[in-house]
Amino acid sequence: xxxxxxxxxxxxxxxxxxxxxxxxxxxxxxxxxxxxxxxxxxxxxxxxxxxxxxxxxxxxxxxxxxxxxxxxxxxxxxxxxxxxxxxxxxxxxxxxxxxxxxxxxxxxxxxxxxxxxxxxxxxxxxxxxxxxxxxxxxxxxxxxxxxxxxxxxxxxxxxxxxxxxxxxxxxxxxxxxxxxxxxxxxxxxxxxxxxxxxxxxxxxxxxxxxxxxx
Numbered sequence: 723x724x725x726x727x728x729x730x731x732x733x734x735x736x737x738x739x740x741x742x743x744x745x746x747x748x749x750x751x752x753x754x755x756x757x758x759x760x761x762x763x764x765x766x767x768x769x770x771x772x773x774x775x776x777x778x779x780x781x782x783x784x785x786x787x788x789x790x791x792x793x794x795x796x797x798x799x800x801x802x803x804x805x806x807x808x809x810x811x812x813x814x815x816x817x818x819x820x821x822x823x824x825x826x827x828x829x830x831x832x833x834x835x836x837x838x839x840x841x842x843x844x845x846x847x848x849x850x851x852x853x854x855x856x857x858x859x860x861x862x863x864x865x866x867x868x869x870x871x872x873x874x875x876x877x878x879x880x881x882x883x884x885x886x887x888x889x890x891x892x893x894x895x896x897x898x899x900x901x902x903x904x905x906x907x908x909x910x911x912x913x914x915x916x917x918x919x920x921x922x923x924x925x926x927x928x929x930x931x932x933x934x935x936x
Contacts, residue, residue, distance in 0.1 A: 730861040731888045735821065737896040739861065742814050751805040758792040764864045765789050768857075768883065769798075771871055777812065778803045786872040821900070829858055829884070829902040838909050846917040852878035854913060858902055860886045866908050868915070882912040 730736045746752070755761075766789050773779045779802065785795045805811070833839065833856075843850060857869070862885040869881040884904055888894060922929065 728863050731863045731886050732894045732896050733898050733900045735900050746809040749805055751801040754801055760792040762791050765867050768869045783873045825900050825902050829904055832903050842913050850916040852880055852916050855881040857883045859883050880915050
């Protein structure tokens, strides 16, 4: 994250993250990544969906994503595993396990209390097909995105990642707790995909006749 122009939203978590990994800023894996001709997008963390649950990380399903534009997945995993081991990433994750649970629970409660899911269902007048999976990205202050994995494991599952964007209406510092409030417009947009799976196939012919209008 130290090479990005847009830094993560200030918080206690980001401060602790920066302090813990300070000695790893020049790790050989990071230097390798910095020197690639083409950098990958901020959706790189989604590669975790293809991997095993523990170190050393291996592919549990064939990699079919578009996150990597600069390296083969085998090379990336070699570098990733080296960083994970040398920098004791497992210790950091374990130390913040309760924080992750609290943040996710708060975000989920915000969505349920807003009644957005019921409102979207009423709007489309039909039951949704599939399951919604939301990931929160505490070090992403850039943007939200949908996640697509072409594997039967994730069939009928609509996944998207919510960035922890800086809120201009409040003061956020290195001493601020992470308070993750999902943006309603983003949630509505992504949840709508569940109801539109059959829209294009059903109206493909009619839509094709009108495509030149736009």
